Amino acid sequence: MSDSVAAEGGRRSIPGALVDIHCARSGEVPLLHECDEDASLGGRVLAEALAERACWVAFFHERAVGYVALQHTFFGSGRITRLAVHPAFRRRGIGSLLLAFAEDRCQSAQLFVSVQRTDRPMRDLLRQRGYRRSGMDDLSYETDQVVVYAKRVTVGGADSIAREERGVAARAEAGIIAASFRP
Secondary structure (H helix, E strand, O other): OOOOEEEEOOOEEEOOOOEEEOEEEEEEEHHHHHOOOOOOOHHHHHHHHHHHEEEEEEEEEEEEEEEEEEEEOOOEEEEEEEEEHHHHHHOOHHHHHHHHHHHHHOOOEEEEEEEEOOHHHHHHHHHOOOOEEEEEEOOOOOOOOOOEEEEOOOOOOOHHHHHHHHHEEEEEEOOOOEEEEOO
């Protein structure tokens, strides 16, 4: 497999690159902050997700390139409480890979994501992955409205955990990135 970064039609990708995703550890918090330009907004959320072992970090060549936090505290449904991709690795399939990972681990029939109305790249990604707008939340941020998206997902569980334990490589939807999962 080639791990080189190549330009394709003005977009950069990581052809055939292996991305490792594992449950984040408290010692990795500085790495997570490097991925997240708005880390200060998610400090409490991130701390809760780490304490609950509900945050997973993606690594490419031993460098943290993104993370996702998934909790099941939204009226009994799954909710992605934080998703971030390192600025140098955006538009390469990492966000889609992390969303797919969270969808696979979700323990409810619906998964929700709240996004600032002005965050067009994230809203576009959610639509591409089959999420639908389900409402607005005017109370989350003082300066920007928040759009709530939802997607029906197949409830994770035994298959997801078994796949992680076996360390099976899986292709991202776009076929650009392979991922290995471990607990």
